[in-house]
Amino acid sequence: MFQRIFLTFKEVFSQRFISIIVFFSIIVAVFCVGAFQIVGNSFNYYIHDKFATSIPPNFIKVTPKPAGGLGLIQLKKDDGSVLSDAFLAKIQGLPGVREIHPYMSVQIPVQALIDLSKLFPLLNIRYRTDLVCVGAPYSMIKNDIQGKEFQKKWLNWKPGQPLPILVPNVLLDAYNQSMADANGLPKITKDLQKMMIGAHAQIFFGQSSFKTIPGFMVETGELVGFTDNVPSLALIIPLGAARFYNGKFRGQDSDKEYIYCFIEVKDHDSVITVSDKVKKWGFVVETEKSLSLEIQNLRNNVNMVIAALQWVILGMSIIAIAFSTVIATLNRTEYYRILRVLGASKAFITFTIIIKYALIGWLGATLGMFLIGNLIDEIAKVAKFSGFELKLITDKGMVAQYILSGTLIPVFSTIPALLKLYFKGLNRD
Amino acid sequence: MLKLEGVDKVYKIAGKTKQILQRVDLDLKEGEIAAVTGKSGCGKTTMLNIIAGLTPPSHGKLYFMGKRIVYFLDLMPSWIRNRKIGFIFQTFKLINEETVASNILLPARIRGHAGKNERMRMDSLLERLGIAEYKNMRAGLLSGGQKQRVAIARALINNPPLILADEPTANLDKATSLEIFHILETLAVDEKKAILIVTHKDYMLQRAERVFDMIDGKLIPIPKDDLIGYFDRMMTPIVRMGEKSGETTPHPGKPVKVAGHSGKKAGHSAEKGEE
Numbered sequence: 001m002f003q004r005i006f007l008t009f010k011e012v013f014s015q016r017f018i019s020i021i022v023f024f025s026i027i028v029a030v031f032c033v034g035a036f037q038i039v040g041n042s043f044n045y046y047i048h049d050k051f052a053t054s055i056p057p058n059f060i061k062v063t064p065k066p067a068g069g070l071g072l073i074q075l076k077k078d079d080g081s082v083l084s085d086a087f088l089a090k091i092q093g094l095p096g097v098r099e100i101h102p103y104m105s106v107q108i109p110v111q112a113l114i115d116l117s118k119l120f121p122l123l124n125i126r127y128r129t130d131l132v133c134v135g136a137p138y139s140m141i142k143n144d145i146q147g148k149e150f151q152k153k154w155l156n157w158k159p160g161q162p163l164p165i166l167v168p169n170v171l172l173d174a175y176n177q178s179m180a181d182a183n184g185l186p187k188i189t190k191d192l193q194k195m196m197i198g199a200h201a202q203i204f205f206g207q208s209s210f211k212t213i214p215g216f217m218v219e220t221g222e223l224v225g226f227t228d229n230v231p232s233l234a235l236i237i238p239l240g241a242a243r244f245y246n247g248k249f250r251g252q253d254s255d256k257e258y259i260y261c262f263i264e265v266k267d268h269d270s271v272i273t274v275s276d277k278v279k280k281w282g283f284v285v286e287t288e289k290s291l292s293l294e295i296q297n298l299r300n301n302v303n304m305v306i307a308a309l310q311w312v313i314l315g316m317s318i319i320a321i322a323f324s325t326v327i328a329t330l331n332r333t334e335y336y337r338i339l340r341v342l343g344a345s346k347a348f349i350t351f352t353i354i355i356k357y358a359l360i361g362w363l364g365a366t367l368g369m370f371l372i373g374n375l376i377d378e379i380a381k382v383a384k385f386s387g388f389e390l391k392l393i394t395d396k397g398m399v400a401q402y403i404l405s406g407t408l409i410p411v412f413s414t415i416p417a418l419l420k421l422y423f424k425g426l427n428r429d
Numbered sequence: 430m431l432k433l434e435g436v437d438k439v440y441k442i443a444g445k446t447k448q449i450l451q452r453v454d455l456d457l458k459e460g461e462i463a464a465v466t467g468k469s470g471c472g473k474t475t476m477l478n479i480i481a482g483l484t485p486p487s488h489g490k491l492y493f494m495g496k497r498i499v500y501f502l503d504l505m506p507s508w509i510r511n512r513k514i515g516f517i518f519q520t521f522k523l524i525n526e527e528t529v530a531s532n533i534l535l536p537a538r539i540r541g542h543a544g545k546n547e548r549m550r551m552d553s554l555l556e557r558l559g560i561a562e563y564k565n566m567r568a569g570l571l572s573g574g575q576k577q578r579v580a581i582a583r584a585l586i587n588n589p590p591l592i593l594a595d596e597p598t599a600n601l602d603k604a605t606s607l608e609i610f611h612i613l614e615t616l617a618v619d620e621k622k623a624i625l626i627v628t629h630k631d632y633m634l635q636r637a638e639r640v641f642d643m644i645d646g647k648l649i650p651i652p653k654d655d656l657i658g659y660f661d662r663m664m665t666p667i668v669r670m671g672e673k674s675g676e677t678t679p680h681p682g683k684p685v686k687v688a689g690h691s692g693k694k695a696g697h698s699a700e701k702g703e704e
Contacts, residue, residue: 003538338522341483342536342583343511346503 029317030368096270109208135242329417365406436489467643482506515584525569
């Protein structure tokens with residue numbers, strides 16, 4: 001076995017010049033295609049951030065329709081007025097649905113006591129305000145939580161522990177534009193936002209200016225970041241925490257009812273089919289189509305140009321790699337014939353060639369991804385796009401897809417040479 | 430040890446079928462040297478390739494040590510070729526960029542065993558073939574005779590019972606050719622190896638235990654005691670004119686004249702080209 005591995009490695013290190021060409025072609029292809037992908041993703045993000053509702057592509061926002069009733073008496077029916085766990089399970093069963101991200105409001109009085117004296121020592125302000133709290137799924141806000149430590153705290157929150165809280169930027173804007181000036185309070189700037197991360201506040205669950213529920217709880221909230229992903233005038237807390245407080249103070253399945261949810265679907269076609277189905281059940285459905293047609297066209301055209309450039313780079317790389325691998329393989333026909341005459345099977349010879357190019361491709365693709373991870377920020381700094389930020393979104397699926405493609409391209413490029421070798425070249429002594 | 434029964438080989442060339450071998454029968458025993466001669470393109474190398482499992486026969490059966498060779502997926506022939514057959518070529522087929530030792534150990538590496546025992550066997554073969562001093566030299570730097578010795582050592586590293594030699598001395602001078610043939614003879618006698626040799630050299634045909642002539646894909650046995658007469662009868666009138674330059678056997682004591690069988694004009698001449 002060791003000797004066969006030795007022969008395989010000998011093959012890997014043969015024809016180093018051509019191997020280096022293939023290796024660098026893969027690095028350049030992966031880096032360029034990946035960089036264009038990042039530009040495309042960042043552009044889409046920018047469009048959604050600036051021009052669209054907060055609904056990302058291939059997501060559907062589902063909200064219960066307002067319950068019918070008279071005044072304070074509301075009639076709850078199973079006609080889309082309640083978004084419950086049972087309905088979520090029903091939605092999950094639809095074809096094309098990948099994941100559901102539900103949001104739950106805390107349906108009890110909530111008040112916060114914020115000590116601003118640490119930020120503004122001269123002012124000595126302690127600010128108390130009634131609030132609304134919304135529990136959000138980790139999957140939707142994880143990129144807004146500052147640091148892995150806070151992400152862990154969010155994911156593993158248990159009653160009794162400090163409560164991680166996110167502040168939506170819309171809430172901050174509302175404070176800055178009306179509350180701060182009206183009450184003579186300092187505005188919270190971008191720099192101050194950074195300083196506020198990790199700050200503590202007291203949060204009273206079950207107590208507000210209007211009502212106090214017996215047994216109300218005083219928790220320590222810890223600010224873990226700011227978010228654009230939940231456009232609510234509410235404090236954002238872990239979904240599990242919202243369930244806990246609703247269950248504790250409200251009971252009656254209130255820990256299983258949601259204010260809205262995002263359905264993540266597999267593709268654009270699923271957006272249509274799933275939306276239609278959920279609409280029929282009586283829910284209010286919103287999709288990314290709330291973008292204006294002009295903006296959609298602009299986005300689609302830019303995406304098309306980016307995709308075309310990616311294909312051009314990919315195509316040129318494949319041609320360069322294919323020529324290199326075919327020439328390299330056919331140049332070694334005499335060596336492979338000697339191996340075969342000495343008892344190596346065709347399968348073994350083919351295997352060593354495939355392993356050689358798979359290894360070169362894998363190394364090149366990994367290095368290409370590494371360069372993307374480390375160079376994009378530097379490129380963004382040099383390029384200085386106005387109002388447009390290059391965002392490196394670390395997606396394990398994308399990384400795996402790129403590395404797999406980088407590995408397979410040189411392998412598939414060798415197929416013509418392998419076929420020629422297998423059916424002709426190796427059949428003579 | 431090796432048995433061929435009614436082996437045919439048909440190639441399709443440019444849409445036309447060409448029969449290379451026609452009902453070839455052969456039975457080779459342990460320790461026996463058999464020689465095959467014949468015109469270029471008559472099918473000698475094809476026959477060796479079929480025996481080595483490099484190409485399957487179109488029809489017929491092939492038995493090796495009593496077992497029928499199955500060509501499915503190339504696995505059984507490769508296994509046999511690696512462990513049971515040593516192949517020696519006119520063009521040596523060494524990897525010139527690698528050392529002598531690396532070349533010799535290659536079949537052992539393919540087998541998956543190139544440890545202490547194989548290295549000891551290699552050293553002993555190098556000693557025996559008189560090329561021990563070149564062990565760490567690149568094969569490309571050796572002379573033709575030295576290269577053929579390396580090729581023989583490589584063919585013997587896995588200790589195969591059958592040696593196939595395809596014009597092993599065609600590229601060598603007479604003295605070196607003699608030495609190489611002597612090595613092969615010794616192998617047959619000392620180690621009981623069966624040797625099937627394709628050659629045009631008269632002294633080899635003389636010393637082989639059995640001789641075959643391949644004519645248009647048919648393997649025709651030649652009686653040893655009528656070797657000279659057989660080739661005499663096979664000669665064309667034009668070839669007869671070149672008789673004067675006839676050749677004698679190189680071994681002392683028993684001069685043999687094989688009129689017209691050697692020399693470039695002869696039909697069964699020592700041509701260097703492969704079939």
